[in-house]
Amino acid sequence: MVSRYAALSRAELAVLVPELLLCGHLIDRSGMAHVLGALGREGMTGVAIDEWRLASPVYTRRMRRALGITGDGVDAIFKGFQLDIGAPPQFMDFRFSVQDHDHGEFHLARCGALADVEPMGEEYVVAMCHDIEDPTFDATALATNPHARVRPVHRPPRVPADREPVCAWTVTIDATFEPPAPADDALLVAGTRAACVELGDIDPEDAGLHDYSGPLLSDLRFEDFSRSALIRIADEVSLQHHLLTLGFRIAVDARTDAATAVDIAHKQFTGIAGLTSERLRKALRLGDDTAALVQVLRVHPVFNPAAYLDIQVSIDADGPVRIRIARDCGAIADGAWAALLDPDHLDPLNALVRGVNPCFYTRVRAADHDAVTFEIALAAMPFQEVPEVAITRFSTGAAFAFTDRGVPLPLTVL
Structure with missing residues (x-):
């Protein structure tokens, strides 16, 4: 199936990919406030551990295969970090050094997640x-090498309070380390349709980098990748959103009753859907009309990749935008975000379209066994921002701006 990102230019894709990485990171800013309210700090911590532990090994292995990252040394582990929604570029400013195949270090020159959490107090830090x-x-590193260990040199709470870098870590590979036994629940995400979906191949003849088989770079400058590679990266990062959210659903379901779990899932979906639309619209320099809405709908990670979620976005010459979501697709089977959209639960989709224009609203046009179709119309007055989006906007990532940091340097063994 042709990727929906194939409609974008190479330059547009280079802007889009870091946005997708950052918005994936902000999924937790959307969800965890509601988990905290239901389960307290300890429950929230448990959910966060489980969602990342279940999802990150799956999508790390996927990205390694997609970009030809075949090594198993610390440099390969660091490459995985650079393409992970857990470490969006610049917002989570990882700086790496490599001593040899088995030894490396990284520190964070800036940590957007810490900036969000420090005001909440030391217990949350x-x-x-x-x-x-x-x-x-460890779970992420083990996806590259089962004998890897990530250990702190120093980390917050910061002493003194303005200490920089904010944290530092070592990564060591040692064959004497006993790999942990697979967790009993590992297949709950690894066995999903999202984990197994096949995406389009990267064209090795396309101009630009078509893989990341070369040396570890100090930064990834996405405009250096080929258009074909960027399409695949965008699809893979969108899958990371779904895989993390599936891990989140599993972790919440295990700790709450069914009604509470679904309510939290809707709120998480609503918050991140709206903020992501807003950031994508601005990043791609779109307007706030129906043409801009169609573009945002087609690139929004909620509705990607095309091989995972079967949707059609259409617009008549003088009519409303329509979204048709087929029920026979991987995302619905997994219970991913799209499965939460139905005639009685329009808040996530309303938040999504209002990230483009606060006057948009949605309604159901048709629903049957095969599909549900929504149409989007324009109200005379803007709607007030919903609390779920406002909560997500609490993060410093909501207004974060990427900068051009120049040509990245290869990180050779010291």
Whole structure:
């Protein structure tokens, strides 16, 4: 199936990919406030550990295959970090050094997640930088090498309070480390349609980098990749959104009753859908009319990749925009975001379209066994922003701006 991102130019894709990485990171800003309200700090910490532990090994292995990252050294582990929604470029400013195949270090010159959490107090900082990071850094590294360990040199709470870099970590590969046994619940995400969906191949003849088989770079400058590679990366990053959210659903379901879990899922979906639309519209320099809405709908990670979610976006010459979501697709089977949209639950879709124009609203045009079709119309007055989007906007990532940091340098062994 042709990727919906294939409609974009190479330059547009180079802008889009870091936006997708950042918006994937902000999924937690959308969801965790509601988990905190239902389960408290300890419950929230448990959900965060489980969602990342379940999802990150799956999508790390996918991205390695997609971009020809075949090594198993610390440099390959760091390449995976650079293409992970857990570490969006610049917002989570990872700086790497490599001593040899088995030894490396990284520090964060800037940590947007810490900027979000520090005002909440030391207990929340410890929960994120200790309780959550310890198992989830290891889970990501183990996807590249089962003998890898990620350990802190120093980390927050910061002493002194303005300490920089904010944290530093070592990565060591040692054959004597006993790989952990697979978790009993590992297949709950690894066995989903999202984990297994096949995406289009990268054209090796396309101009630009078509893989990441070369040396580890200090930064990834996405405009250096070929258009074909950027399409595949965008599809893979969109899948990361779904895989993380499936992990989130599993973790919440295990700790709450069914009604509470679905309510939290709707709120998470609503918050991130609206903020992502807003950022994508601005990044691609679109207007706020129906043509802009169609473009945002076609590139929004909620509705991608095309091989995972079967939707059609259409518009008549003088009519409303329509979205038809087929029920026979991987996303619906997995219970991903699209499965939460139905005639009685329009808040996520309303938030999504109002990220383009606050006057848009949705209604159901048709629904049957095969598909549900929504149409989007324009009201005379703007709607007030819903609390779920306002909560997500709490993150400093909501207004974060990427900058051009110049030509990246290869990181050779010291």
